[in-house]
Amino acid sequence: MALVNYEVKDGIAWLTLCDPPANTYTYEMLTELDKGILEARMDEKAYVIVLTGAGDKFFSAGANIKMLTSVTPYFKYYFCLHANETLNRLEQTPKLVIGAINGHCVGGGLEIAMACDIRLAKKDGGKIGLPEVTLGVLPGTGGTQRLARLIGKSKSIELMATGRTFEFDEAKELGIVNHLFEGDNFIEQVTDYAKQFVPPGKASKAVGRIKRSVCSGLEIPFGEGLSLERELQQQLFDSQDAKEGLNAYIEKRTAVFKGL
Numbered sequence: 001m002a003l004v005n006y007e008v009k010d011g012i013a014w015l016t017l018c019d020p021p022a023n024t025y026t027y028e029m030l031t032e033l034d035k036g037i038l039e040a041r042m043d044e045k046a047y048v049i050v051l052t053g054a055g056d057k058f059f060s061a062g063a064n065i066k067m068l069t070s071v072t073p074y075f076k077y078y079f080c081l082h083a084n085e086t087l088n089r090l091e092q093t094p095k096l097v098i099g100a101i102n103g104h105c106v107g108g109g110l111e112i113a114m115a116c117d118i119r120l121a122k123k124d125g126g127k128i129g130l131p132e133v134t135l136g137v138l139p140g141t142g143g144t145q146r147l148a149r150l151i152g153k154s155k156s157i158e159l160m161a162t163g164r165t166f167e168f169d170e171a172k173e174l175g176i177v178n179h180l181f182e183g184d185n186f187i188e189q190v191t192d193y194a195k196q197f198v199p200p201g202k203a204s205k206a207v208g209r210i211k212r213s214v215c216s217g218l219e220i221p222f223g224e225g226l227s228l229e230r231e232l233q234q235q236l237f238d239s240q241d242a243k244e245g246l247n248a249y250i251e252k253r254t255a256v257f258k259g260l
Contacts, residue, residue: 004032005054006039011198012191013039013046013095016054017112022061023053025108027079034086041093047204047259048197049093050190051116052100053109058126059099062107065135083108083141087115091215094208096197100190101125101177106165107132111139114146114176117211120193121168121177122186128176129165149218151175199257203241209233 003026005016015036017023025033040049053059063083068076090097090112099116104126111130113119121128130139130147138144139160147156151174171177181189197207209232217225236242240260248255 002032003029004036006036008040008043008046010191010195011045011047012194013043013049015040015049015051017052017060018054020055020058022058022104023055023109024061024064025083025112026064026067027082030079030082030086034082034089037086037090037093041095047095047199048194049095049097050100050194051090051097051112052102052187052190056102056122056125056186058103058109059101059105060109060112061104062109062111063141080140083111087112087142091115091117092212094212095204096207096211098190098194100187101128101168102186104128106130107139108141108143110176111141111143111146114150115142119177120179120181120190121171123168123180123182125168125186127165128168128171129163130160131163131165133161133163147176199241199259200255201257203239203245203255203257204259205239205241206236209236 001018003018005014005018007014015033017025017029017033019025019029040046071079096118097116099113099119101113101119101121102125103122105113105128107130110128130143132139132143139147144160147160155174168177168180172180183189196202197204213229213232217228220228241257244257245255
């Protein structure tokens with residue numbers, strides 16, 4: 001049985017963590033996730049990626065603790081390195097990635113979610129946080145870096161040092177979660193949200209370049225970020241969708257994009 005399920009529906013690539021009830025990840029799951037990310041990146045029928053967890057109780061409870069206690073320090077180190085590489089690949093994929101947080105999202109589960117571009121959570125669906133300090137360790141798969149970039153140094157240190165978990169409403173107030181969706185039809189609402197970024201209604205190539213410009217630009221000096229922005233803009237000017245968008249504006253009609 002697959003630990004990460006991959007399927008494409010209506011231009012949306014779904015990556016589902018499949019190890020219920022808690023969808024904890026192992027080296028094997030990370031390897032399948034990495035493969036799924038690459039597949040979605042290269043899939044011409046996929047314009048948006050949605051990452052979620054199987055079931056309705058957990059998005060992910062993070063790394064499998066039993067696995068970590070049974071391996072050598074050498075393996076632990078390279079396990080974290082493997083996780084970092086996988087999440088970096090997710091973050092750097094030039095397609096919009098939406099984290100559909102359908103249940104508890106703690107520890108490494110939140111670290112996965114933070115590597116997504118946009119996070120949607122089910123209202124009253126569970127707890128969220130980075131409680132690794134209660135195990136005597138830190139959030140070691142990008143958590144310390146991504147949380148600080150999301151909500152700032154002081155608040156992120158406080159949350160990680162206390163190990164406190166909290167409701168999704170507070171996560172939205174802090175800026176960890178973008179939107180809360182209510183009701184039992186969470187996945188349907190996520191689907192509707194994701195469809196707005198799919199052609200013909202949206203120029204998906206432009207969305208991907210916006211993502212790349214922001215993600216890469218934040219890591220380099222401002223002047224170099226402007227240069228990157230100009231380079232990506234020039235690439236878009238040469239695209240079919242830019243020609244369609246500009247012509248549609250002049251002709252006073254709705255643009256029909258193809259993701260090209």
